[in-house]
Amino acid sequence: MTSPAHAPSPSLPRWDGHVHSEYAPHGSPSATEAFLQHAAALGFTRVTLAEHAPLPDGFSDPTPEHDGNLDADRLEPYLRHAAEVRERWRGRLEVLVGLEIDLLPGHEDHARILVERHAAVLDEVVASLHLLPLGRGEWGSTDYSPETFAESARRCGSVAALRRRYLETLAEQIDRDAGAPLPRRLGHPLLIDKFQRLFPSMDPLEDSLAEAVVAAAADRGWSLDLNAAGLRKPHCGTLYLRGPMLTAARRLAVPVVYGSDAHRPDEVGAGWSEAVTEFEKAGYAARRSPGPDRLS
Ligand SMILES: [Zn+2]
Numbered sequence: 001m002t003s004p005a006h007a008p009s010p011s012l013p014r015w016d017g018h019v020h021s022e023y024a025p026h027g028s029p030s031a032t033e034a035f036l037q038h039a040a041a042l043g044f045t046r047v048t049l050a051e052h053a054p055l056p057d058g059f060s061d062p063t064p065e066h067d068g069n070l071d072a073d074r075l076e077p078y079l080r081h082a083a084e085v086r087e088r089w090r091g092r093l094e095v096l097v098g099l100e101i102d103l104l105p106g107h108e109d110h111a112r113i114l115v116e117r118h119a120a121v122l123d124e125v126v127a128s129l130h131l132l133p134l135g136r137g138e139w140g141s142t143d144y145s146p147e148t149f150a151e152s153a154r155r156c157g158s159v160a161a162l163r164r165r166y167l168e169t170l171a172e173q174i175d176r177d178a179g180a181p182l183p184r185r186l187g188h189p190l191l192i193d194k195f196q197r198l199f200p201s202m203d204p205l206e207d208s209l210a211e212a213v214v215a216a217a218a219d220r221g222w223s224l225d226l227n228a229a230g231l232r233k234p235h236c237g238t239l240y241l242r243g244p245m246l247t248a249a250r251r252l253a254v255p256v257v258y259g260s261d262a263h264r265p266d267e268v269g270a271g272w273s274e275a276v277t278e279f280e281k282a283g284y285a286a287r288r289s290p291g292p293d294r295l296s
């Protein structure tokens, strides 16, 4: 048998694995239908709806607007909606019912119970780290605004220390996954770079930490979100998975799925060509998958 490390390099599947919906709690949500029509028109064959799951009861959300996650009473309506959409599109576009669940150190049971309770309708889970514990029961935001990022960095001691903490927490959280009943994908692994143009950080440890995250994903059978949202962020300009981390994913045969993280229909598929270029740069097959060249 060929070892996974030497398996033929695949091309990037025409799958947008991280799409929000009309249930998105922030912004001005468009009809889910419009997201899917855009995906189908671009030639995608599969889309994962990954709405933000509720935070645990009583959890004190440190983001100023408290509007990042579904309210608990909106979860079941969202899942019913996503399952209906999955049926309606059957045969035209494969729609997977998913949730973007926060990785919250110390609250692992919340995610486990949520997934177990809804496993019958869910197809997969995108697990994302947005909030970091900063000690004494307080949490910091990594991606809400430059101001909240700066405050989290101050609490950690430096920008480099915050980035280290972020990557270490990712690896620990994946490691703590005790065998989920559903496929797991790590959302936007390098979200911590969202404000990198404002807060440059040189840290020689980062490559090895990023590789430790990928190694944990390989051990636990997770895939990685080749998330293109960073390309649209004025202070970022890069994919949230790239360089040595993506090369490590290829070496360890960790599956990689493109994700637009669209919060608007016209963001579905955004950054696809940059994602393909980065994917190939990491050593995956240089031959593009046949199909519509509408994906750009
Ligand atoms: Zn996210």
Ligand SMILES: [Zn+2]
Pocket (backbone or CB within 6 Å): 018, 020, 050, 100, 261
């Ligand atoms: Zn998202």
